[in-house]
Amino acid sequence: MASWRDEILKVTAEPVSFLYVISDPDGLLNDETILTKLQSKNIEMIEIEDVISFRYVFESKYRKAIYNREKALVVRTELEDFHKLPYDLLKLGSKHKISLSNIFPKLSYPIIKQLSTTDLDALYTVYQQYQGSSSDTDTIKFLLNRVYKIYPEIIESTSDFIKFLLSYHYQEIQLPEELEKYIIDSLNQVDMLNALPVKRLIQSRSYFYSYLQDEWDEYISQLHNESEQIKDPFDAQSHYHTKHSFSHPDVRRLLNDLFYENKLHPIKGYEKETLPNWTHPGIIVDEAGDKKDRIYKLLNTVREKLNGHTSYKIWIEIAKLYGELGNLFFSFKNELDKETTTTFGELTNQINREFEYWMFESYSTLYNIPYYPSPVMVDRIPHYLESLKRDKIALIVLDGMNFIQWSQVKQSLLNNNIQVNENGIFAWVPTLTSISRQAIFSGEIPMMFSDSIHTTNKEEKLWKTFWENHSISKQKVSYQRSLGQGDFNKEQIEALKRNDIRVAGLVVDTIDELTHGAIQGHKGMHAEIDIWLKNNYLLNLIRDLGESGYSIFITSDHGNTESYGNGRLSDGVLVQSKGERVRIYKDKLTRDERADEFSLLRWPNIGIPEDMHVLLANENKAFIPKQEQAVSHGSININEVIVPFVEVNP
Incomplete structure (x- = not known):
């Protein structure tokens, strides 16, 4: 099937050059599929971001191999003027320019430049149908309707809006800024939405889920107290029916998935017999039974994900879902039946077989993928944080935490009204602290800190150097490790003692310590982490950082596996x-x-x-x-490689 990528890959078609210097201001070469296809032709790619780093990598790894015609290389630059590049590079290779303006000339270039490469796939299939002008407004309307299937003009009521938000946030759609602004401006003109915080509900997934949780609690209370019994038209076995956004069958189906995946939380205090059947996933009566129902549902959901195309984004989704599944599974003591235990084990093995194969095929493409809208590799975290331009930022590294343990930590935070915006990110391989955690604090790929790659003693210096190189004085940057033990004491946290700190790096290594002492596997760790969370060290740290004005992010350097x-x-x-x-x-x-x-x-x-x-x-x-x-780490199990990257809001 024809694709916009075909236009890009023509550049590297036969006859093969051994060095291509490509001006790519739109980041098209960073597409996972293009990188994989280049790799299949034994063509590697590096970028010119920092000249010193580029020169080190090029001279140490590529120049001799290119000269001897042993290795082919694409050098990508965002610069459009080749005269600004090193002369020796231009003399050695062939020069090329690629741009979205040549692929989609009828559309507004500033608008389509904001699209992800995945969105470009959908655009390419419908582009020939475009009849509008190259104006921003015409382009935005076309993209919303034909690429994202979003029609702001038909959202006329609260029910319409909630239905849109459920689909929008569940799919984790990330719209370009101009498209998001257009939707917000359009919906702010709808009278029936005047009482709602439209902008915040669209921009913050965690805020929307918090809003939806409150709506659910109130709705169930209304149903419970309903005095007039009305036959539910959507379920012959249900009775009470209160007019609400939740009345729509499409909304109900999505709500069920949110409960199963722990994005919304079932509530206690009601008898299921008094409520419509469709509400039951959101009601807790038999806690163990409800957990088992969620396990069965998640087992099927993860299997379905595995049967599709497994890009890095899909693997992140699988890691998150498997984390929820694993957290539920290991929270049981001995109550699960043998069939469920066997099915969980078989699914775990299947995931890791397929993930191991994918890692060898595609992992090498990831470090070229941009850090916006969300970083893909842990070394891009500080670059992403810097790009946000927040007044104060705190990065908490929960050393050694995988998505199973994060699901447990997340539940504790949510129970204490901490909002979370959750994503996943790839650790560096080998998944060792001295390699992957040092990549986080340096903002560099591991080969750039080869002199300290077997130790973590230079992390503080690397962290402060990164921020100093981005115009924040090292005196305003803090770094602390070996946190998390005993009772929380804010006086021991430099970022809380000093008002002049703008960037804080904090390593909480409790989970990693528990990993190396685990003799009962993940089940034993689950019990120990539960005890640690009840001590509220992490909760108090987050709350105090929030009160001090920090934007707070949580990640891990690597995970762990049985x-x-x-x-x-x-x-x-x-x-x-x-x-x-x-x-x-x-x-x-x-x-x-x-x-x-x-x-x-x-x-x-x-x-x-x-x-x-x-x-x-x-x-x-x-x-x-x-x-x-x-319980250990170092290899390429999904629980070792894909870790959380989360923004939390107290």
């Missing part, structure tokens, strides 16, 4: 770094011999120094004595 002993590897001085699921060798030959001997994984040098030769445990194996169980 693993089982495959036998120890005796490598002595031949190995640079030892982990329970990873070995880093000085010598490639030794790494390859171990991989063949024990049927393990050779991880390619993606973003890491050339002299690091990585051996990974596959499936659920670990380099510990056979028959032993551990």
Whole structure:
């Protein structure tokens, strides 16, 4: 099927050059599919963002290989004037320009420039039908109607608005700023919506879900107290029916999914027999039974996701859903039946088999993807935070936390009226603290801090240097680690003691500590994290940071997974770094011999120094004595690689 990507890929068609210098002001080359296709042709890509970093990577990794015609490379730049690029680069390679204005000439270029590459797919299929002018307004209307299937003109009531918001936020649609503004301006003209905070309900997913939760609580109370019994037209077995936005059957179906996926929370204090059947997913009577119902629903939902196209965005969705599923599963003690336990185990194995394959095929494309509207790799987090231009920012790194544990933490925060805007992000591989956490605080790919890649002692310096390079004095940047133990004391938090701090980096390593001491797997960790959360250290930290004016973000450097002993590897001085699921060798030959001997994984040098030769445990194996169980990290299980990236609002 024809695609806008075909126009872009013509640049790298035969005859093959070994260096392409491409002006790409619209970021088209950063598309995951294009990067994968370039990779299939053995063409790598790097960007010119920082000249010093680019020169280091180019000279150390690519120049000799290009000269010897061993490796092909695309150098991407946003600059349109090639004269601003290094002369030696232009002399060595062929020059090309690509732009959306050439692919969609009839539309407003400033507007379509804001679209994601996924949205461009939908636009390409309907573009030939466009009959309007190249004005911003005509372009916006066409995009809303034909690409996003959004029709602001037919939203005339609160029910219409709620139905739109449910679909909009459940799909996690991210509209360009101008399109979002057009919708807000249009709906502010609708008289029946005057009493609603239209702008905030559209812009904040967490605020909308909080609003919807309040509406649900009030609605169920109304149903319960209804004096007049009216036959429910949507369910022959239901009775009370109060006129509300929730009356629409499409709204009801979406509400059920929100309860199953823990975006809304069922409420207690009502008998299901007195309420319509369709409301039951939002009512708690038998807590254990309701949890089991959610497990069954989530098992099916995750299976459906696996059966589709698995882009990095889909894997993030799967990681979030599996996190909810795992949190429910491990919250049970011994009440789950054998069939459910077996099904959960089989699904876990299927996810990790498919994810492991995808990682080898596509992981190398991720570090080129832009950090806006949300970062994809953890090293882009500080770049994203800086781009927000907030007055004060606090980044809390919950070291070693996967999405299962985040679901548990999130529930605790939501129970205390903390709003969360949740996304996922990829850790660096190997999924070790010294590599992935250092990437967070430096804002660099691991090969750029090769001198400290086996330690975390330079994190504070790297963190402050990043912000100093972005015009915030290092005296106004704080960094603290080894937080989370004992009772919370705000006097121990520099960002709370000093009014002049603008950026705070805080490492809470409780979960990672529990990981390395876990002898009962994720179930045991679930119980220990529950105890820690009840101590309210994290809750009080978030509340005090919020009261001090910080915008607060939570992430993790890597996750963790249950693993089982495959036998120890005796490598002595031949190995640079030892982990329970990873070995880093000085010598490639030794790494390859171990991989063949024990049927393990050779991880390619993606973003890491050339002299690091990585051996990974596959499936659920670990380099510990056979028959032993551990919770560990270092490899490419989905629970190790995809971690939360969340904004929280006290």
